[in-house]
Amino acid sequence: MILKGLTWLVLLQLFGNLINLVLLPALPGPIIGMLLLFGLLLLRRSIPESLEKTAALLLQYLPLLLIVPAAGIMTSGAALLDDLPAIAAGLVLSLLITVPFCGWLMQRLIRRLDLKREDQA
Known part of the structure; x- marks a missing residue:
């Protein structure tokens, strides 16, 4: 199986x-x-x-x-520090895009669920 x-x-x-x-x-x-x-x-x-x-x-x-990527991060500390501003900017930008999108999507899904419940009632 x-x-x-x-x-x-x-x-x-x-x-x-x-x-x-x-x-x-x-x-x-x-x-x-x-x-x-x-x-x-x-x-x-x-x-x-x-x-x-x-x-x-x-x-x-x-x-x-996940052990292998974690070990790679630990051994590449100097390279990560060199690129820290770009990494931080990417993380912040993705956070600023993802959080509002997830909130919007959740509201939309809740509205759809409420409409289904109203139709069934």
Whole structure:
């Protein structure tokens, strides 16, 4: 069961890498693969049991996958300090864009939910 879900994830990442090489070199292959997975799940309107079990298993080991980037950050402290103003500006700018957008989206979703409830009543 888990092997089937893992096969789907690997195949979608492979297709994402293929699309990256052929059509969209600016977008990373794994991101394209995740978008393909998202589209597939939207079309199915459900999550296959094999994919759900695989995702649950992989989430248990997520901290192990983050050790390598964390170690890279720790060993590249001097390079990070050199680029600190650009990194800080990027973080602040993304925060200023993301927080209002999330608030707007939440209000819109709440309004939609209220309209559905009114229609059902």
